[in-house]
Amino acid sequence: MVLLARNSNFQALSDHVGLDNRLKKAIARLGHARPTLVQAKCLPLALCDGRDLVVRAQTGSGKTLAYLLPILQKILAGGDKHVVRAIVLVPTRELCAQVAATLKTLTYYCSEINISALSVVRTRGENS
Numbered sequence: 458m459v460l461l462a463r464n465s466n467f468q469a470l471s472d473h474v475g476l477d478n479r480l481k482k483a484i485a486r487l488g489h490a491r492p493t494l495v496q497a498k499c500l501p502l503a504l505c506d507g508r509d510l511v512v513r514a515q516t517g518s519g520k521t522l523a524y525l526l527p528i529l530q531k532i533l534a535g536g537d538k539h540v541v542r543a544i545v546l547v548p549t550r551e552l553c554a555q556v557a558a559t560l561k562t563l564t565y566y567c568s569e570i571n572i573s574a575l576s577v578v579r580t581r582g583e584n585s
Contacts (some may be wrong), residue, residue, distance in 0.1 A: 478565035493519030503527035
């Protein structure tokens with residue numbers, strides 16, 4: 458069960474945290490009307506206060522969007538577009554595919570952002 462923030466919608470939250478208009482349009486395109494509790498609590502801390510967060514929550518609670526939006530906001534507000542601006546490390550191939558797909562969707566209106574995904578798999582019998 459995903460907990461949604463009471464009396465909140467993504468438009469109001471996006472306006473409150475000053476989210477880039479391209480990201481607002483991408484969120485609307487994804488069909489997210491209301492933020493999850495994780496998103497409603499984390500986005501203001503990350504975007505308004507510039508805080509680094511460690512969040513632990515159940516699968517499907519909205520963590521991916523909660524950490525990708527601040528990363529993308531910072532990239533869009535930043536300077537040189539021709540350097541690596543962020544690296545996201547995840548523990549499984551499946552999560553890598555999910556995060557890459559979410560990034561691609563969130564950057565639909567951001568032609569200046571290029572997304573590359575690399576999944577590295579260690580096969581049985583390899584030395585570490």
